[in-house]
Amino acid sequence: MINIPENVEDTLELLSSGNYVSDRSLSTAVYLSLKLGRPLFLEGEAGVGKTEIAKVLSETLGRRLVRLQCYEGLDVASAVYEWNYSAQMIEIRMAEAEGLSDRDRLGDDIFSDKFLIHRPLLQALDPSADGPPVLLIDELDRTDEAFEAYLLEVLSDFQITIPEIGTVRADEPPIVIITSNRTREIHDALKRRCFYYWVDYPDAERELEILNLKAPQADARLSRQVVEFVQRLRAMDLFKVPGIAETIDWASALHQLDIIELTPDAIDDTLGVLLKYQDDIAKIRGSEAAKILDEVKNEVALAQAAN
Amino acid sequence: MRSPSPRRRTRHVSEKAIPDAARPALQAKAKLDDLADVGEVGGGKIANNIMHFARVLRAAGLPVGPGKVIEGIKAVETVGLDNRDDFYWALHAVFVNRRDQREIFDQAFHIFWRNPKLLERMASLVLPSFVDPDAQQNAEEMNRRLAEALKQDQMEMPGEGEGSQDEEEPEITVDAVMTFSANEVLQKTDFEKMSSEELEAAKRAIARMRLPIMEVPIRRFRRDARGRRIDMRATLRAALRGGGATIPLQYRKRQRRHPPLVVLCDISGSMSRYSRMILHFMHAVTNDRDRVHTFLFGTRLTNVTRQLRYKDVDEALDKVAEAVDDWSGGTRIGHSLHDFNTEWSRRVLGQGAVVLLITDGLDRDAADGLDKEIERLHMSSRRLIWLNPLLRYDRYEPKSLGARAMLPHTDEFRSIHNLESLEQLAEALSRADGHGTFQSKSWQEAAQ
Numbered sequence: 001m002i003n004i005p006e007n008v009e010d011t012l013e014l015l016s017s018g019n020y021v022s023d024r025s026l027s028t029a030v031y032l033s034l035k036l037g038r039p040l041f042l043e044g045e046a047g048v049g050k051t052e053i054a055k056v057l058s059e060t061l062g063r064r065l066v067r068l069q070c071y072e073g074l075d076v077a078s079a080v081y082e083w084n085y086s087a088q089m090i091e092i093r094m095a096e097a098e099g100l101s102d103r104d105r106l107g108d109d110i111f112s113d114k115f116l117i118h119r120p121l122l123q124a125l126d127p128s129a130d131g132p133p134v135l136l137i138d139e140l141d142r143t144d145e146a147f148e149a150y151l152l153e154v155l156s157d158f159q160i161t162i163p164e165i166g167t168v169r170a171d172e173p174p175i176v177i178i179t180s181n182r183t184r185e186i187h188d189a190l191k192r193r194c195f196y197y198w199v200d201y202p203d204a205e206r207e208l209e210i211l212n213l214k215a216p217q218a219d220a221r222l223s224r225q226v227v228e229f230v231q232r233l234r235a236m237d238l239f240k241v242p243g244i245a246e247t248i249d250w251a252s253a254l255h256q257l258d259i260i261e262l263t264p265d266a267i268d269d270t271l272g273v274l275l276k277y278q279d280d281i282a283k284i285r286g287s288e289a290a291k292i293l294d295e296v297k298n299e300v301a302l303a304q305a306a307n
Numbered sequence: 308m309r310s311p312s313p314r315r316r317t318r319h320v321s322e323k324a325i326p327d328a329a330r331p332a333l334q335a336k337a338k339l340d341d342l343a344d345v346g347e348v349g350g351g352k353i354a355n356n357i358m359h360f361a362r363v364l365r366a367a368g369l370p371v372g373p374g375k376v377i378e379g380i381k382a383v384e385t386v387g388l389d390n391r392d393d394f395y396w397a398l399h400a401v402f403v404n405r406r407d408q409r410e411i412f413d414q415a416f417h418i419f420w421r422n423p424k425l426l427e428r429m430a431s432l433v434l435p436s437f438v439d440p441d442a443q444q445n446a447e448e449m450n451r452r453l454a455e456a457l458k459q460d461q462m463e464m465p466g467e468g469e470g471s472q473d474e475e476e477p478e479i480t481v482d483a484v485m486t487f488s489a490n491e492v493l494q495k496t497d498f499e500k501m502s503s504e505e506l507e508a509a510k511r512a513i514a515r516m517r518l519p520i521m522e523v524p525i526r527r528f529r530r531d532a533r534g535r536r537i538d539m540r541a542t543l544r545a546a547l548r549g550g551g552a553t554i555p556l557q558y559r560k561r562q563r564r565h566p567p568l569v570v571l572c573d574i575s576g577s578m579s580r581y582s583r584m585i586l587h588f589m590h591a592v593t594n595d596r597d598r599v600h601t602f603l604f605g606t607r608l609t610n611v612t613r614q615l616r617y618k619d620v621d622e623a624l625d626k627v628a629e630a631v632d633d634w635s636g637g638t639r640i641g642h643s644l645h646d647f648n649t650e651w652s653r654r655v656l657g658q659g660a661v662v663l664l665i666t667d668g669l670d671r672d673a674a675d676g677l678d679k680e681i682e683r684l685h686m687s688s689r690r691l692i693w694l695n696p697l698l699r700y701d702r703y704e705p706k707s708l709g710a711r712a713m714l715p716h717t718d719e720f721r722s723i724h725n726l727e728s729l730e731q732l733a734e735a736l737s738r739a740d741g742h743g744t745f746q747s748k749s750w751q752e753a754a755q
Binding site for chain 1: 370372374375378381382385386387390392393395396397399400401403404405406409525526527528539540542543546547554567597648649653654655657658679683
């Protein structure tokens with residue numbers, strides 16, 4: 001069992017050992033969450049690497065990753081536990097065939113752990129040899145307020161009440177990471193129980209670092225240009241600006257097309273990787289893209305001259 | 308990271324007050340030693356300071372309770388005091404709950420941990436005028452107030468920033484003052500109090516009111532004897548009750564629920580005679596159900612959802628009047644919708660919301676860019692309902708540029724006929740179809 005880091009530096013190192021380029025502020029939030037055993041609430045635009053943090057933590061700490069993908073209508077049966085109905089039916093029939101008529105005993109039998117299907121939240125409370133697992137509650141904003149309210153008990157006491165059995169409690173609380181794309185506001189009562197962190201777009205330097213790690217095959221100069229181009233797009237008035245995931249995709253796509261330097265044509269052909277709304281694409285494609293590219297090339301040339 | 312870095316920000320304020328050795332906490336502690344009235348509590352001075360800091364944040368509108376203070380102290384104990392950044396982000400992780408609180412936290416942090424005494428005094432100056440931590444403008448508002456208070460304070464205490472007054476000093480004030488633009492018509496509106504009779508009448512009307520918004524099935528179920536799906540869990544429990552000899556089937560049924568509602572209301576000059584009525588209406592709707600978001604726009608967009616949540620209608624409207632700066636000015640529908648689309652649509656339209664757009668379609672910008680924005684809005688909402696008070700005139704034709712741009716993208720076009728009383732509005736909205744409702748298709752033809 002790998003122990004949790006002892007200070008912020010160690011956390012920073014831990015994350016980078018899992019190929020996650022973090023900065024000090026994020027490491028502090030992660031460290032606090034690990035050390036004080038409270039959930040970490042990560043909010044931010046799509047594609048800035050929120051989910052990745054949970055994956056990296058699970059990998060580097062050698063913990064099991066339990067993932068709960070939220071969606072509208074998520075209920076107890078698919079998030080927490082469910083009874084194995086067919087097995088229960090068979091059990092009832094068997095009891096009948098054997099002539100067993102002790103109702104209480106039958107009740108205890110069919111509502112026992114044997115017939116309980118553990119869903120992610122319950123799995124996260126199960127003891128594990130590697131230490132408590134990493135519980136990722138992904139895109140919490142997609143589910144409704146009712147489920148959020150249910151989470152309150154789970155996240156503050158790390159226990160789940162099953163009426164037929166009783167209360168299940170974790171020996172050691174899991175490491176909980178909650179992410180939200182902010183398609184609606186999460187209630188304050190839930191946020192209050194967590195450490196909050198807003199995951200922002202990285203600056204050029206950090207983005208280049210990420211790109212070098214995630215798309216190492218791309219040409220160094222191309223990577224530089226890609227990052228500068230994306231950084232400029234983010235400053236523009238677009239409906240949806242590209243996230244880090246799009247930057248990585250774009251660099252990989254350009255590499256696949258054997259492009260070693262950005263040209264206006266190459267940009268126009270691959271703009272769909274970067275921008276996902278037709279209005280945005282129409283705005284950038286053509287002269288605007290060429291204009292930005294000129295700026296980018298000047299910038300990169302200047303930076304190289306300085307070195 | 309584009310997030311406000313602790314170090315970068317400090318540039319704005321007197322360099323003299325920030326020593327290079329980055330241990331503001333310890334310095335603050337040392338400074339606090341001068342204060343006679345601070346006693347030793349719990350973890351000592353630093354704990355005490357965190358408590359005072361939390362109070363300041365609370366005064367600034369952040370939801371910081373006593374529990375948070377303890378957590379804050381724990382967090383700081385955990386990361387230690389060696390690194391200024393760690394200290395900053397540890398407190399940040401505890402005290403900040405939403406993105407828009409970041410700015411306030413950042414400013415408060417830098418001022419407080421340099422000189423808590425100064426901020427305390429400022430807080431007492433600023434405190435009574437805080438309205439709402441949520442309105443978007445609040446960060447700017449805070450800027451201005453903090454800056455003004457800071458300036459005032461420094462003039463009073465020449466000893467504080469003695470020696471060379473930095474050139475950067477006045478920059479704060481100038482910066483902040485520029486945050487509200489001079490070319491908008493800034494007007495405060497006073498709403499008359501509602502008489503108790505009016506209130507009664509309004510309540511009756513609201514009780515009767517049915518918005519033309521149907522409930523939609525959601526992916527949740529509840530037990531229902533006439534349902535179509537089998538509720539296995541209930542079935543097995545019932546079987547057990549009968550000893551397992553028979554298994555009586557239990558059923559369940561899909562639940563239904565109102566979709567979220569987003570109200571966008573025009574409060575420009577041409578709409579001013581309806582404003583009071585519409586605000587009463589919006590207050591009623593906001594308090595009637597959950598998942599309602601309310602925005603007002605004239606030349607710019609203001610989210611007034613929190614203000615309208617006050618149960619008392621007069622109090623709520625007072626708060627709204629304070630929060631909005633562009634009463635009865637011009638209308639920039641396209642611009643306001645653009646703000647809505649980029650800032651809010653992803654946050655409030657996520658779960659299939661119905662949008663109620665209340666405007667007369669008269670646009671100061673001559674519908675510049677409006678068609679694009681209304682199209683985007685239409686595509687992101689379940690239904691777009693346009694309520695137009697001008698429809699009460701019999702021979703109204705959607706000839707204005709704004710109306711022409713908007714009509715093709717509305718699902719429903721309704722008059723808010725004779726908008727003098729809430730009852731009539733409620734009646735107009737409750738009619739499922741027929742008089743008072745116009746198929747937007749025929750209007751679209753008229754608009755061509």
